[in-house]
Amino acid sequence: MKYQKGFTLIELLVVVAIIGILATFAMPLYSKYQARAKVTAALAEASALKVNFEDVLNQGSDPTLELVGGKAATSNCTMTAAGSASTGAGTIGCTILNAPAPVLNKTLTLTRSTADGWVCTTTVPADYSPKGCAASGS
Numbered sequence: 001m002k003y004q005k006g007f008t009l010i011e012l013l014v015v016v017a018i019i020g021i022l023a024t025f026a027m028p029l030y031s032k033y034q035a036r037a038k039v040t041a042a043l044a045e046a047s048a049l050k051v052n053f054e055d056v057l058n059q060g061s062d063p064t065l066e067l068v069g070g071k072a073a074t075s076n077c078t079m080t081a082a083g084s085a086s087t088g089a090g091t092i093g094c095t096i097l098n099a100p101a102p103v104l105n106k107t108l109t110l111t112r113s114t115a116d117g118w119v120c121t122t123t124v125p126a127d128y129s130p131k132g133c134a135a136s137g138s
Contacts, residue, residue, distance in 0.1 A: 031100050035128045038099040041076045042108050043120070043130050046094045049081060050110065050118060053092060057112075060085050073097070077108075088114040096124070103128050 052068040061067060063083040070079045070092075078097060083090020092110040096103050108122040120133035129135035 032102075032127070035100040035103045036130075038076060038096060039103055039106075039108065039122070039124050039128050040130050042094045042096050043133060045074055045077050045079070046092045046108060046110050049079075049092050050112075053081060053083065053090060053112070057083060057085050057088060057090070063090050068092075083112065088112070108133065 049068045049070050052070075053063050056063040056067045062085050063081055065072065065079060065081040068081050070081055072079060074097075076097060076099075077094035080093040080095075081091070090112045092112075094108045096106050096108065103124050106122065106124045108120070108124065111119050111121065113119070120130075122129055122133050122135050124133075124135055126135040
């Protein structure tokens with residue numbers, strides 16, 4: 001009796017077909033995961049400026065990106081910050097960079113008011129929006 005060495009062509013084709021089927025489902029899910037991770041990272045970068053923003057407001061100065069210690073561009077965002085000490089209102093904004101297409105160049109905005117505190121809004125589609133951040137979906 002001869003012993004078989006290696007794999008037959010049929011066995012190899014079955015393996016390739018299985019890998020193809022798995023990739024069909026995995027790639028879109030991975031892309032969605034990447035987009036959600038990028039939006040969450042953007043929210044974290046914007047949220048990190050809230051304490052300094054509040055400190056500048058409490059000192060009676062109008063917050064700017066420079067005064068709150070933010071950088072104009074990071075690996076995740078193009079940041080903005082502006083506010084008015086007299087009204088206690090202001091915004092910290094992030095335009096998402098280096099991200100998958102569904103969230104690329106979308107904005108995430110933290111808005112402060114004396115009545116509501118900090119409120120998060122975003123133009124990211126609702127499927128990619130972090131919890132607690134209202135998506136307008138444009």
